[in-house]
Amino acid sequence: xxTIIVACGSGVATSQTxxxxxxxxxxxxxxxxxxxxxxxxxxxxxxRIADVYISIAPSNKDYxxxxxxxxxxLTGVGMEETMDQLEEILxx
Amino acid sequence: xxxxxxxxxxxxPAVFLPLIMIIVGLIVRMKFxxxxxxxxxxxxxxxxxxxxxxxxxxAIGPASEAFVNxxxxxxxxxxxxxxxxxxxxxxxxxAFFMFPIQIVINLLMLxxxxxxxxxxxxxxVWNKIFTAVIVSGITNSLAMGFIVASIEVVLELKNADLTQxxxxxxxxxPGIALPHSMALTAVVLAPLNRLLxxxxxxxxxxxxxxxxxEKLGIxxxxxxxxxxxxxxxxxxAKYDLKSTLTLAVxxxxxxxxxxxVATLFMKALAPISDAAGExxxxxxxxxxxxxxxxxxFLAGQPEVWVTCILLVPxxxxxxxxxxxxxxxxFGGILxxxxxxxxxxxxxxxxxxxxxxxxxxxxxxxxxxxxFAPHITNLARQVGTIDIPVNxxxxxxxxxAPEFRYVFSRAANIINGDYFGLVLLAGYxxxxxxxxxxxxxxxxxxxxxxxxx
Numbered sequence: 001x002x003t004i005i006v007a008c009g010s011g012v013a014t015s016q017t018x019x020x021x022x023x024x025x026x027x028x029x030x031x032x033x034x035x036x037x038x039x040x041x042x043x044x045x046x047x048r049i050a051d052v053y054i055s056i057a058p059s060n061k062d063y064x065x066x067x068x069x070x071x072x073x074l075t076g077v078g079m080e081e082t083m084d085q086l087e088e089i090l091x092x
Numbered sequence: 093x094x095x096x097x098x099x100x101x102x103x104x105p106a107v108f109l110p111l112i113m114i115i116v117g118l119i120v121r122m123k124f125x126x127x128x129x130x131x132x133x134x135x136x137x138x139x140x141x142x143x144x145x146x147x148x149x150x151a152i153g154p155a156s157e158a159f160v161n162x163x164x165x166x167x168x169x170x171x172x173x174x175x176x177x178x179x180x181x182x183x184x185x186x187a188f189f190m191f192p193i194q195i196v197i198n199l200l201m202l203x204x205x206x207x208x209x210x211x212x213x214x215x216x217v218w219n220k221i222f223t224a225v226i227v228s229g230i231t232n233s234l235a236m237g238f239i240v241a242s243i244e245v246v247l248e249l250k251n252a253d254l255t256q257x258x259x260x261x262x263x264x265x266p267g268i269a270l271p272h273s274m275a276l277t278a279v280v281l282a283p284l285n286r287l288l289x290x291x292x293x294x295x296x297x298x299x300x301x302x303x304x305x306e307k308l309g310i311x312x313x314x315x316x317x318x319x320x321x322x323x324x325x326x327x328x329a330k331y332d333l334k335s336t337l338t339l340a341v342x343x344x345x346x347x348x349x350x351x352x353v354a355t356l357f358m359k360a361l362a363p364i365s366d367a368a369g370e371x372x373x374x375x376x377x378x379x380x381x382x383x384x385x386x387x388x389f390l391a392g393q394p395e396v397w398v399t400c401i402l403l404v405p406x407x408x409x410x411x412x413x414x415x416x417x418x419x420x421x422f423g424g425i426l427x428x429x430x431x432x433x434x435x436x437x438x439x440x441x442x443x444x445x446x447x448x449x450x451x452x453x454x455x456x457x458x459x460x461x462x463f464a465p466h467i468t469n470l471a472r473q474v475g476t477i478d479i480p481v482n483x484x485x486x487x488x489x490x491x492a493p494e495f496r497y498v499f500s501r502a503a504n505i506i507n508g509d510y511f512g513l514v515l516l517a518g519y520x521x522x523x524x525x526x527x528x529x530x531x532x533x534x535x536x537x538x539x540x541x542x543x544x
Binding site for chain 1: 175212215216263264265267268302309312313314351354355358359362365373383385386387388389390391392393394397428
C-alpha cells in the first residue's frame with residue numbers, strides 16, 4: 001500500500017483536514033492508500049516513508065518524490081482534477 | 093431550566109462538550125453514529141489535553157518554582173503555547189455560538205460586497221472564542237465578549253482583502269486569502285516596517301533563507317525545542333545533571349504531545365466545519381471570491397522558520413530582563429503568529445522580519461502577562477486542569493495581542509476604564525493609515541501579477 005503524506009505548520013489543523021478529505025476520496029475511488037498528516041517542521045523525517053507528498057505550503061525544495069498541491073482539497077476548486085493526478089501517480 | 097444547565101455544566105467539559113456536540117451535529121444533519129463518534133472524540137481530546145497539562149505541571153512546575161526562587165525573577169506565568177489554550181477555549185460553555193456568528197457576519201459582508209473573502213477556515217473559530225473568553229473575563233460581560241469577537245471577525249475579513257494579492261505574489265497560489273487573526277498584528281508591524289525604509293542599505297541585504305533553514309531546521313522541531321527550553325529552565329533552577337536531562341526530556345514530551353492531542357479536537361470538529369463550509373459555499377456559487385484558509389500555505393517560505401528560530405534567544409533574554417514581564421516562555425517559544433505576519437508585512441525580507449521581531453517581542457510577552465489571570469481563571473473554572481496555586485498560565489505569541497489588549501480595555505469602559513478609549517483612538521488612527529498603506533501595496537502587487 002502506498003503512503004501519502006500531508007504537511008502543515010503544526011500537523012494539526014490544515015494537514016488533518018486535507019488528509020481526511022484525501023482519505024475519503026481514495027476510499028470512494030477504491031484506491032488503497034495510507035494518508036498521514038504531519039508537522040512540516042518534521043517533514044524531512046517523515047518524507048522517507050512516503051510515496052507521494054501533498055504540499056499545502058509551496059516551496060522550491062525538491063523532496064525527490066512526486067509532489068502535488070493540497071490547496072484544491074481545501075478550496076474545492078479543481079479538486080477532482082487533482083485527485084485524478086493523485087490516482088495516476090498512485091497507480092504507477 | 094437554570095438548574096438543568098448548571099447541572100450539565102457541573103459535569104465538566106469532558107462530559108458537557110460531547111453533549112453539546114451531539115446536538116450541534118444533529119442540527120447540521122449528521123448521522124447519529126457520526127455525531128456520537130465526533131462528540132466522544134471531543135471529550136477524549138479535552139481529557140487528553142488535561143492529562144498532558146497535568147504531566148507538564150508535575151515536571152515543569154517545581155522547576156519553574158526553583159527558577160523563581162533562585163533568580164528572584166517573578167516568572168510564575170507558564171507559557172503553554174496554543175494547543176492547551178485552544179482546549180480551554182473550546183471548553184467555554186458558550187464556545188459553539190461563535191460558529192454561527194462568524195458564518196453570518198461573513199455571509200452578510202459578502203452579500204453587501206464588504207469583503208471578497210469566504211472564510212472556510214472554521215478551525216480558527218477558536219481564536220474568536222479565545223478573544224470572547226478573555227474580554228468577558230476582563231469586563232464581566234458576556235455581551236462585550238461577543239461584540240469584540242465579532243469586531244475581530246470583521247477586521248480579519250477586511251485584512252484578508254488587504255493582503256490577498258501580496259500573498260498571491262509571494263506564494264503563487266491564486267484564489268486564496270488569509271483571514272487569520274494573527275495577521276491583524278500587521279496593523280502595528282506595517283508602520284514600523286515603513287520606518288525601516290529610512291535606514292539606508294537595508295533594502296539591499298540579501299540572505300539565503302533556504303540554506304539557513306537547512307542548517308537551523310532541527311531547532312524548529314517540537315521535541316528538540318522542548319529539550320532546549322527544558323535545559324534552559326533547569327540551568328536557572330540549578331538542577332544537577334540527572335534532573336536537568338530528565339526535565340529536558342519531559343519538556344520535549346510535553347511539546348510533542350500538545351499538538352498530537354490538539355489533532356483530536358480537529359478530528360472531532362471536522363464534520364461540523366465541513367458541513368458549515370458546504371453551507372457557505374452553496375450560498376455563493378460563481379461569485380468572484382477568495383477562499384480564506386488557515387496560515388500553513390505560508391509554511392513553505394523558509395523565512396518564517398528562520399525568523400521563529402532566531403527569535404528564540406531574543407524571547408528568552410527579554411523574558412528575563414523586561415521589567416514587569418511574568419511569562420516564562422515555553423510552549424509558545426516559536427512565535428509563528430509573529431513570523432507569518434511579518435513575512436507578509438516585510439515581503440520576505442528576513443532582516444526586516446528579525447528587526448521587527450525584536451521590537452514586537454515585548455508586545456507578545458506583556459499581553460501574555462496581562463491576560464494570564466483571565467486565562468488561568470477560565471482553566472480553573474473548567475475544572476479538569478490542575479494549575480498549582482502560585483502559578484498562572486498564558487500563551488506567549490498569541491495571535492493579535494495588540495487587538496485583544498486594546499479592545500478588551502476599550503470594552504472595559506462599562507466598568508469605568510476610560511484609558512481603553514485612548515488606546516482605541518490610537519488603534520483607529522493607526523488602522524486608517526494601515527488601510528491606505530495596504531491598499532497601495534495591493535495595487536502594486538496586482539500590477540506585478542498583471543491583474544490591473
